[in-house]
Amino acid sequence: MKAFMDKDFLLETKTARTLYHDFAARMPIFDYHCHLDPSEIYENKTYKNITELWLGGDHYKWRAMRANGVEEYYITGDADDYEKFVKWAETIEKLIGNPLYHWTHLELKQYFQVETILKRSTAKQIWDACNKIIQEPNFSARGLIKQSNVVLIGTTDDPIDDLRYHKLLQEDQDYGTTVLPTFRPDMIMAIHHSQSWAEYVGKLGQVTGIEITGFDKLMEATEKRMDYFSEMGCKLSDHSIEPIVYEPATIQELDAIVSKAFDNEPLSEKENNQFLTSLLICLGKAYHKRGWVMQYHLGALRNVNSRIYRAIGPNVGVDSFRDGAIAEPLSKLLDEMDQMQQLPKTILYGLNSKDNEVLAAIAGNFQEGGIPSKVQFGSAWWFNDHIDGMVAQMKVLGNLGLLSRFVGMLTDSRSFLSYSRHEYFRRILCNMLGQWVENGEYPDDIEWLGQIVEDISYHNAEGYFDFNLKQSRVPLT
Template identity: 80%
Template structure:
C-alpha cells in the first residue's frame, strides 16, 4: 500500500515518476488566467491567520461547507476565524472523492511543511502550526509567488480599471514575476440589465472622453481602453459567455438597442442576442488587430440561489452548469471573424462536460498555418478541474487535436496557495503519459516524452502568448 500523498502521489508507473520528478516538476508556472488582486501582490499582503488566507474568498470551500450542513455563520458570517477553520477541518473529513481534499493537503505540505491529515481532531494543531509560519517575516503574497516559481500571472480586469497596481508592479524591479492585466468586458455584455449597464457606459464615456450614444461609439470607447490596457502589457481578453448566441443585426438596429438601454427601456431576448453577437464580433476584430488572445469561458449558470445572492452577493458558491446547445452559434460566431481573417488566437473553455468534444472539435475548424494550435481547447475549468475532468480534457484533446500543443494549466483562483494545482495537474499529465508508454502505446523515448510534458507544463504557453516577461524563469534545479 502506498503512503498518502508521498513523493510519488498520483504517479502509478515508473515512467510517470521519471517524467514528473525529472521533467515536469522543475518547470516554472505560467498562470495566464486567475482572479488575484494585483493590489495584494504589490502591497505584498500579509495574513493574520490561515482562515483569512484559506477561506476568505474561496467559494469552492464555501460550497463544500454548505453541503456538509455548516451554518452560513461559520462560512461567510461573523464567527471567529478559529471557529471557521474548525468547521472547514470537519468538512475536509467528508471530502473523499472531491479535489478539495487533495488540494488542501498539497497546500499544507507545500507551503507549511505539514504532513498531518486535516480533520476535526487535528484542527487545533494545524491551526497553530500554520499561523506560526504565517507570522514569520518572510511569509507574504510575494513570497508565496516566488516560492512557487511563478513566471507570469494574468489577472482579470474590468475595462474601466485604472490598472494602477499593474503600473506599480511593472516599475518594481525587486519583484521578478510578470503581472499583466486581462481585458474582461462582462458588464458591457450584460445589456439586459439596463440601469447598471447605462450607469457603467456613463463611466466608460467619461473616462474615454467619447460620448456614447450609438454602437460604434461604444466600440470606439472600448478600443480606447484596449489601447490603455496594451500600454500596461495586456495581450489577453476574457469573456464569460453564459449562453452562446448568434444573431445578425444592422448598424441601425444596434444603435436602437444601445439607445433603449441608455434610456432604461426593456431589451428583448432577440435584441440582447443581436447586441451580444455583434459586440463579440467587433471585439474579436479589435483583439486580432492588436495581436491579443481571446478567451471564452462558456456555460456558467451564475447566482442560482437568489437568497444567498441577495444576502452575500455574486461568486459565493451558488453557480453551476448551463446546458444549452452551443455548437451552431459558436461555429457561426468564430466563422464570421475567420471569414475576414480577423479571428484572434482563441481559447475555448467549457463548464458543462457535455460540451468537451464539441469544443475540442470546434477548435480544429479554425486553425491557421504558422500558429500552432491557434484555437485551443482550454484546460478543465471550474467544476471540471478535478482528476477525472483533467484526464477527460486531455484525452479528448489528444483524440481530436494535438495534446502536444496544449497550453496547460491555470489556477482560475483568488488564492495565493492555488499554485499547488499546477503540481496536481502535472502529476496527472505525467501519469497519463506514463501509463500510455508502459502499456506499449507510445515509445519509451525519455527525451521525447520529457519535452512533451515540459511543453504542456510551461513552454507551450510561453510561446503561445508571447508576453514580454520581466525575467525569464528557469526550471528549478
C-alpha cells in the first residue's frame, strides 16, 4: 500500500515518476487566468489566520460545507474564525472522492509543512501550526507567489477599472513576477439587466469622455478602454458566456436595442441575442487588431438558488452548468470573425463535460498556418478540475487535436494557495502519459516525453500569449 500523498502521489508508473520529478516539478508557473486582487499583491497582504486565507471567498469550500449540513452561520455568517475552521475540518472528513480533499492536503504540505490529516480531532493542532507560520514575515501574498515560482499572473478586470495597482506593480522594480490585467467586459454584455446595464454604460461614457448614444459609440468607448488596457500590458480578454447565441442584426436594429435598454424597456430574447452576437463579433475583431487572446468560458448557470443569492450575493457556491446546444451558434460566431480574417487566438472552456468533444472539434476547424493551435480547447474548468475531468479533457484534446500544443493549467482562483493545483495537474498529466508509454502505446523516449511535459506545463503558454515578462524565471533544480 502506498503512503497517503507521498512524493509519488498519483504517479503510478516509473515513467510517470520520472516525467514529474525530472521535468514537470521544476517548471515555473504561468498563471494566465485567475481572480486574484492586484491590490493585495501590491500591498503584500498578510493574513490573521488560516480561516481568512482558506475560507474567505472560496465558494468551492462553501458549497461542500452546505452539502455537509453546515449552517450558513459557520460558512459566510458571523461565527468566529476558529468555529468556521472546525466546521471545514468536519467537512473534509466527508470529502472522499472530492478534489478538495487533495487540494487541502497539498496546500497544508506545500505551504505549512503540515502532513497531519485534517479532521475534527486534529483541527486545533493544525489551526495552531498554520497560524504560527502565517505570522512569519515571508508568509504574505508576494511571499506565497514567490514560493510557488510564479512567473506571470493574469488577473480579471472590468473595462472601467483604472488599473492603478497594475501600474504600481509594473513600476515596482524590486518585484519580479509580472502581473497583467485581463479585459473582461461582462457588464457591457449584460444588456438583459437593462437598468444596471444603462448605469454601467453611463460610467463607461464618463471614463472615456464619449457620449454613448448607440451601438457604434458603445464600441468606440469600449475600444478606447482596450487601448488603455493595452498600454498596461494587457494581451488577454475573457468572457463568461451563458448561453452562446448567434442572431445577426443591422446597425439600425442594434441602435434601437441600445435605446430600449437606456429607457429601461424589457428586451425580447431575440433582441438580447442580436446585441450579444454583434458585440462578441466586434470585440473579437478588436482583439485581433491588438494581438490579444480571446477566452470564452461557456456554459455557467449562475445563482440558481435565488434565496441564497438574495441573502449573500453572487459567486457563493450556488451555480451549476447549462445543458443546451452550443455547436451551431459557437461555430457561426467564430466563422464570421474568421471569414473577415479577424479571428483572434481563442481558448474555449466548457463547463459541461458533455461539450468536450464539441469544443475540441470546433477548435480544430479554425486553425491558421504559423500559429500552432491558434484556437485551443482550454483546461478542465470549475466543476471539471478534478482527476477525471482533467484526464477527460486531455484525452479528448489528444484524440481530436494536439495535446502537445496545449497551454495547460490555470488556477481560476481567488486564493494565493491555489498554485498547488498546478502540481495536481502536472502529476495527473505525467501519470496519464506514463500509463500510455508503459502500455506500449507510445515510445519510451524520455527526452521527447519530457519536452512535451515541460511545454504543457509552461513553455506553450509562454509562447502562445507572448507577454512581456519582467524577468524570465529559470526552472527549479
